[in-house]
Amino acid sequence: MDCNNFYVSCERVFRPELEGKPVVVLSNNDGCIISRSEEAKQLGLKMAEPAFLKKDFLKRHKVHVFSSNYTLYGDMSQRVMDVLRIFTTEMEIYSIDEAFLILTNTNNLYATIQKIQQTVFKSTGIPVSIGVGKTKSLAKIANKIAKKNKVYPGLFIINNTQQRDCILRNTHVEKLWGIGRQHHKLLRKNNIITAYNFTQINNQWIRKKMSVVGLRIKQELLGVSCMPIELCLPDKKAIATTRAFGKKINSYTYLCEAVATYATRCSEKLRKQSSVASIITVFIHTDPFNSRDKQYNKSKTFALPVPTNSNYQLAHYAIIALKQIYSIDYYYKKAGVIVDGLMPENEIQYGFFEVNNRVKWNMVIKATDKINKKYGRDKIKLAIMGMSNKWKLRQKKLSGRYTTNWDEIIQVLK
Amino acid sequence: MKTKIIKNNQIKVFKIAESVLCEIPLLLTKIQAGFPSPAEDYMEERLSLDKKLIKNRSATFFARVTGDSMINSGIYNGDLIIVDKALNPKPDSVLLCVLDGEFTLKKVRKIKNKMYMIPENPDYPPIKISEYNDFRIWGVVTYSIRTHY
Structure with a gap:
């Protein structure tokens, strides 16, 4: 299952006047186009195209532009996934807008998947495509065909080997799930052009x-499942919060605010999966796309004395790292905090000479987490995270958080 | 938390008094000693408006009403409405409609093979939905909530 033009579709649910009009959603900082309506695709707008290069074009063609509103997309995604769960017990959420479902009742498959498609659309307003195959790889190929299916729009089933081989003959090998650029080069050199060639x-x-990995792809294409459905996502091996600033900054104070905030985000993500980190990395760099600026790119990695997921600890060490790499001579465009060496919270080995009162801090964190959950993110935060907003994301065209904020719900006039 | 040391219009900074922190009682596990509560066997889940008013969680959205076109259905200016997208409309349902791209709250009726949007206020005439209109039903209003306090 794949949501059609997911971010654009989310925006349209709450702005019905945009139905049939060209709409695009931009990445963080309003950088590149990351979701396009069919009308926007027909205008020739490409995925990942930098928006500032297309400013006049977008205006001339009256394209509606949105900043990415991940609060809204996250909630809508959860709604879609919850509806899908009605139809199967085994499901893998593959990304914000894709999921694999195991269908056990294979009688009258088209009727089944049509019902799924209609139910998701009716409940959430999100149009979806469904491709069916014996394996995940085949389902992915089927989904691509589904998007162009005239008989059952948005649906397609690969149901016999003859049909499968015909489809594989018409699928370029580089379009296959899991075939990267290196493998594609290698295959092309050996005159392997189609997915069918690959299976031979x-x-x-x-x-x-x-x-x-390659062998698994072959088996999958032949209908032998090698990538089982992962019912729950494995915990992440490393967690990163990295972001480009709304505008370039030079001041150490603002960098501190940004880095402390990113460290706090990492600590939240760690607590969510009950992990602690033992290594922290901080990096800062200038704008590589601006050739006039002096370039600088530096990072610092520390082993933490005791693994932690405390916002205070992580921010503390992030700032120490920042202090060592900061230089006043440059204008910075991006910073990031990466925590690594993750392990479960309950396996921490405490330091022998540890002076921190961990229990106390854990209570403070638990309390502030609760308050922030109730009253909004960062209602209570570390003072070093600051109030300047000088470095915050550029989100000029942000839509409402229609489903998560009382002040921004749908307004019905008349 | 004891002393408030800074105040401006956006933030309040509190100093965490250590002595207070240690005194927060921790009730993480059930109390072992003493008599068990006589109510324990009679515990039921506390009433929840969410559970009462929301049938299809994934399909339920909230909206705020502006205007007086539905006052005879008991929906007033400023009311909060609960909208279920998954439900099928009943003949007398209040519907969140989209007419030519705009949200509007009406009942919908078929009169002599023509579709009409019916306001619930004698001051407003019914609106005929022609083939030139782009008309959709977005969802069904299940409850409306007024503030009285």
């Missing part, structure tokens, strides 16, 4: 040149 190579060759 012998296993030893694939294994030698593309490792077991």
